[in-house]
Amino acid sequence: MKIAGNDILIQSLINEGVEYIFGYPGGAALHIYDAIFNQKEMQHILVRHEQGATHAADGYARATGKPGVVLVTSGPGATNAITGIATAFMDSIPMVVISGQVQSHLIGTDAFQETDMIGVSRPIVKHSFTVDKQENIAQIVKEAFHIATSGRQGPVVIDVPKDITNPDELFDFNYPDKANIRSYNPPVKPENHQVSRAVDAILTAERPVIYAGGGTISSNASNELRELNELIDFPVTNTLMGLGVYPGTGKRFLGMLGMHGTYQANMAMHNADLIIAVGARFDDRITNTPEKFAPKAKVIHFDVDHSSVSKIIEADIAVFGQVKDSLQAINNHLRSRKDEINKEKLSPWHQQISEWREMHGLDHQLYKNNSDEHPILPQAAVQHIYQESEGKAFVTSDVGQHQMFAAQYYHFDEPRKWINSGGLGTMGFGLPSAMGVKLAYPEEEVICITGEGSIQMCIQELSTCSQYKLPIKIFSINNLALGMVKQWQDMNYEGRHSSISYEDSLPDFVGLAESYGHVGIKITKNSELREGIAKALAIKDKLVFVDIYVDPNEHVYPMLVAPNGSLKDMWLGKGEKT
Amino acid sequence: MIQRKLTLVMENKPGALARVVGLFHQRGYNIDSLHVDPIEDFEPFRFIEDELGIKFQVGEVSRLTIQTTVGDKLMRQILRQINKLIEVIAVSDDENTYLKGILRNENLL
Numbered sequence: 001m002k003i004a005g006n007d008i009l010i011q012s013l014i015n016e017g018v019e020y021i022f023g024y025p026g027g028a029a030l031h032i033y034d035a036i037f038n039q040k041e042m043q044h045i046l047v048r049h050e051q052g053a054t055h056a057a058d059g060y061a062r063a064t065g066k067p068g069v070v071l072v073t074s075g076p077g078a079t080n081a082i083t084g085i086a087t088a089f090m091d092s093i094p095m096v097v098i099s100g101q102v103q104s105h106l107i108g109t110d111a112f113q114e115t116d117m118i119g120v121s122r123p124i125v126k127h128s129f130t131v132d133k134q135e136n137i138a139q140i141v142k143e144a145f146h147i148a149t150s151g152r153q154g155p156v157v158i159d160v161p162k163d164i165t166n167p168d169e170l171f172d173f174n175y176p177d178k179a180n181i182r183s184y185n186p187p188v189k190p191e192n193h194q195v196s197r198a199v200d201a202i203l204t205a206e207r208p209v210i211y212a213g214g215g216t217i218s219s220n221a222s223n224e225l226r227e228l229n230e231l232i233d234f235p236v237t238n239t240l241m242g243l244g245v246y247p248g249t250g251k252r253f254l255g256m257l258g259m260h261g262t263y264q265a266n267m268a269m270h271n272a273d274l275i276i277a278v279g280a281r282f283d284d285r286i287t288n289t290p291e292k293f294a295p296k297a298k299v300i301h302f303d304v305d306h307s308s309v310s311k312i313i314e315a316d317i318a319v320f321g322q323v324k325d326s327l328q329a330i331n332n333h334l335r336s337r338k339d340e341i342n343k344e345k346l347s348p349w350h351q352q353i354s355e356w357r358e359m360h361g362l363d364h365q366l367y368k369n370n371s372d373e374h375p376i377l378p379q380a381a382v383q384h385i386y387q388e389s390e391g392k393a394f395v396t397s398d399v400g401q402h403q404m405f406a407a408q409y410y411h412f413d414e415p416r417k418w419i420n421s422g423g424l425g426t427m428g429f430g431l432p433s434a435m436g437v438k439l440a441y442p443e444e445e446v447i448c449i450t451g452e453g454s455i456q457m458c459i460q461e462l463s464t465c466s467q468y469k470l471p472i473k474i475f476s477i478n479n480l481a482l483g484m485v486k487q488w489q490d491m492n493y494e495g496r497h498s499s500i501s502y503e504d505s506l507p508d509f510v511g512l513a514e515s516y517g518h519v520g521i522k523i524t525k526n527s528e529l530r531e532g533i534a535k536a537l538a539i540k541d542k543l544v545f546v547d548i549y550v551d552p553n554e555h556v557y558p559m560l561v562a563p564n565g566s567l568k569d570m571w572l573g574k575g576e577k578t
Numbered sequence: 579m580i581q582r583k584l585t586l587v588m589e590n591k592p593g594a595l596a597r598v599v600g601l602f603h604q605r606g607y608n609i610d611s612l613h614v615d616p617i618e619d620f621e622p623f624r625f626i627e628d629e630l631g632i633k634f635q636v637g638e639v640s641r642l643t644i645q646t647t648v649g650d651k652l653m654r655q656i657l658r659q660i661n662k663l664i665e666v667i668a669v670s671d672d673e674n675t676y677l678k679g680i681l682r683n684e685n686l687l
Contacts, residue, residue, distance in 0.1 A: 118593055123604045127664040130592070147664060182630050183589055183667040185679040306681070307658035310651075 006035035006165035012141035026073025028100030031165035048460035054084020059433025075113030090423025126154030146179035151186025205274035214241030215279020224327035248411030263360035292566035398454030401483035428457030513545035
């Protein structure tokens with residue numbers, strides 16, 4: 001059968017099993033949109049801004065593990081997508097972005113809506129392609145999906161000049177079975193000698209910590225991690241990106257580590273004699289000053305990416321391969337040496353950790369104080385959301401104080417439930433990513449915990465939610481300022497609050513939500529908090545925007561002391577240091 | 579810090595060189611010198627063909643040599659970052675080679 005380039009492109013996506021494509025039309029993409037019009041297998045979601053398209057596809061990918069797919073036009077369509085592509089790149093999220101391009105003969109002439117998308121996106125993609133002729137479309141799509149979803153995952157851009165999708169020229173279409181890229185070969189299985197060295201270290205450790213990150217989730221290795229810890233009973237901490245990969249309510253769970261990690265997690269890391277890093281990359285929000293990081297610890301590093309290992313912290317033992325395969329190999333090896341496992345030996349260490357937790361652990365009972373004498377604490381708002389949603393919701397977030405409170409006080413027992421921009425820290429991520437999650441799981445509760453600053457960065461997507469009837473629950477932790485910036489100004493700039501408030505220019509969020517056909521709820525007092533949240537969650541068929549006014553002076557603690565601090569140097573409260 | 583030489587064998591595709599050069603800037607490394615040409619004599623690279631079970635055609639692959647002045651640890655990081663570029667088939671420094679993603683502890687190029 002002979003079909004045109006635009007149909008070849010769309011049929012290739014359908015062959016890849018794409019259910020949703022998030023996008024925004026424009027001149028250079030019009031032939032492609034015509035091909036979308038003529039098919040039924042895949043639904044196009046029309047967003048209100050291309051940044052929203054990339055975040056929605058990203059949310060879909062994080063929740064499902066399948067690649068998110070985006071379609072934008074050339075020029076401003078492509079550049080608007082850049083923030084979302086960078087967000088996915090930093091967090092290693094599989095995504096395929098198709099950008100329209102001006103016609104081949106116009107490239108390089110500064111034509112209308114021409115941007116060198118390959119050049120602009122080069123530092124923030126795993127790979128990119130320009131389609132040179134129609135005969136190569138199918139192969140390029142196959143390779144793009146293969147690259148996006150294998151090894152260390154990431155976004156791939158396919159730039160498609162308009163003439164390539166011309167509906168008047170017909171070509172043979174056969175979708176290839178597999179991508180053969182002779183120069184690309186990500187590691188899969190670990191080597192035996194690495195595995196046995198790792199097991200030796202595990203068996204002799206006295207103060208071990210498992211430090212698991214987002215790579216464990218990408219590799220779908222949550223079960224293997226849990227199996228490992230049934231065998232060895234080590235304390236476990238998760239990065240911001242790893243939350244949920246180990247049960248948040250589990251007995252051995254220390255909470256998140258790093259900049260706003262728990263006291264016990266940071267102390268355990270600092271004092272450990274063995275750190276098992278699983279799909280984590282020791283970024284600066286984790287290590288604090290690298291030279292002072294965990295001075296007594298031997299490091300085992302499991303990763304699929306050679307370049308992540310010993311980049312910041314030197315690994316003593318490196319296990320390369322898909323984390324899932326590596327953990328399986330470790331578990332099998334450990335089972336064969338079961339009589340050497342001595343859990344008793346760890347009790348002084350567990351005891352020490354309990355003491356740390358008792359001393360300065362987070363207060364998980366804050367929500368029980370419903371007196372109206374005090375303003376609402378943002379932490380208590382998150383605790384109520386956790387209680388009322390029974391800890392089972394998908395939670396997306398934006399960036400700032402509310403994000404850290406959500407990470408600290410919403411306990412995720414399953415992977416892929418916590419959806420946030422960890423690496424790039426992109427404000428505006430929360431609402432559109434929630435749209436992607438809700439489309440993937442229409443029956444599940446999808447909550448966006450945001451702030452009045454972040455939500456305004458992609459608030460136009462309230463219209464998209466109305467069009468596609470996406471009953472997301474938005475909880476905006478409203479402290480009337482850019483809270484995290486304000487906290488830094490309080491702590492490092494003697495309280496000089498430069499450009500963090502909007503004076504009296506915030507919209508009436510309830511009225512704004514209602515103008516899009518949604519429901520709005522405003523909460524200003526502790527006594528209204530539980531009931532207001534429960535009411536929002538009880539509305540199943542509509543998006544609800546809950547505007548929660550909280551204490552504008554609250555800070556996020558613990559907080560690592562920087563610069564020049566180690567993981568044991570933390571602010572525990574205003575003016576209170578370890 | 580000493581001057582070191584990197585040798586790459588990579589697909590001769592549009593934009594491939596820009597990815598290598600861009601990587602140096604993006605990661606904060608400096609290029610002292612760079613030389614690139616299409617490989618015409620395949621004899622020294624037969625082992626790559628054997629390894630991958632392919633046959634190079636004239637014009638398909640290029641050799642790059644890059645000189646850069648860095649310490650040991652950074653050199654290892656540069657090598658690993660270059661190895662991640664999809665179009666790079668093999669990359670060597672004085673001591674190590676990544677051949678299609680697999681590390682060999684010798685300079686094969």
